Amino acid sequence: MRNAPDALMLFAAGFGTRMGALTADRPKPMIPVAGKPLIDHALEQINGFSISTIVANLHYKPEHIASHLAGSGIQFSDESDEILETGGGLRAALPKLGDGPVFTMNTDAVWQGPNPLAMLAQNWDPKKMDALLLCVPLEHAVNHAGSGDFLIDTVGCARRGPGLVYSGLQIIKTEGLNAIPDRAFSLNVLWNQMLDKGRLHAIAYPGQWVDVGSPEGILAAEAVLGEGNV
Template sequence: MKAMILAAGLGTRMRPLTDHCPKPLLEVAGRPLIVHHLDRLRAAGITEVVINVSYRAQQIIAALGDGSAHGVSIAWSREEAPLETGGGIHQALSLLGDAPFLLVNGDIWCDLDPSRLPDLGDDLAHLVLVDNPDHHPGGDFHLDAQGRVRESGEPRLTFTGFSVIDPALVAGESPGAFPLAPLLRRAMAEDRIGGTHHRGAWIDVGTPQRLAELDRRLRQ
């Protein structure tokens, strides 16, 4: 399985830290955040990685190169302007191939072992969900007793930014910027989205405060 790390965002919530440094290169426990992802992917046996970049793209490319220093092989998908998640995946389809791939938001940290996620079967996606953090109490989706992800229902859980995606989910869309969420909701309505409730550690590194919190946690 290949993996795609989303790293093309502007990092506006992280300002002023991202005024001169792209968010994926912000350091946590002495290493860039994106390197933590690469290390976890390699440990899970996933060594072919696609990374989309836009804001300060050259800094990220210069820092990681072809990935060999981290035991992986990186293919770069450059976006002149951020294409949102759906558009970014669509542009990278030629690099990802036809098989399902692991999709990872670049601005999260999670102790999930991606090798433990199930095969998709006939599903278009499999989402990893967690209990709602304080900063997102309403959650995103419902995971029913059969392991199916629903747009509505209680209790609600928060999407981690980890998922397995079938390229067919976006392949029929037109090129350009578009979000992934409406495509996921459409697939949910067709009962083609499964899910896992992850009960381990997870943090959305979306603000300087949460970045500092993660740094303290990992250094301990």
């Protein structure tokens, strides 16, 4: 079993209900932001970092994403019959992702700054971590409402509480998924087990991260990307 992540799960199966009419005829990852589909902004981060296997889960209007990514080498995990949430979706994709830790990445954010996958890989220590979350200080989390999700102690362990926002990107070991009885479940179930053992870690991202979960997020992302001449 490998100890360094060489596979990535793209979460692309959500309904995008906060986008309103924009998702009436397409899934959220296909909404244009700065002239290209939102999912392409995630792929830009991945393309700058060497990963052998990428899997995207599909549910709502899956043909749009499948057609867009045709020929890219990205594999698909079909959830057309039942959306499985993040935990169930990751478990269903494991035959394609393989053994060992994997990256998981949401497809509803835009990044401006250092490569976030490289930051995670550089800080990953499987001897003391079961998951490493990339979190964003509130002042760098554009278009995000709320007080944050996690705090980080002096040795890098995460605990729940107002502070930093989870970015939707992490490295996680997947062995614990098979012991969870539910078919559809959130990765929070697995995180809670890791928290109890002191093996959920987190680091802070120094660049800007834009939550593009709403129409307002599109404008915010385009403003940030414009400032960065992207």
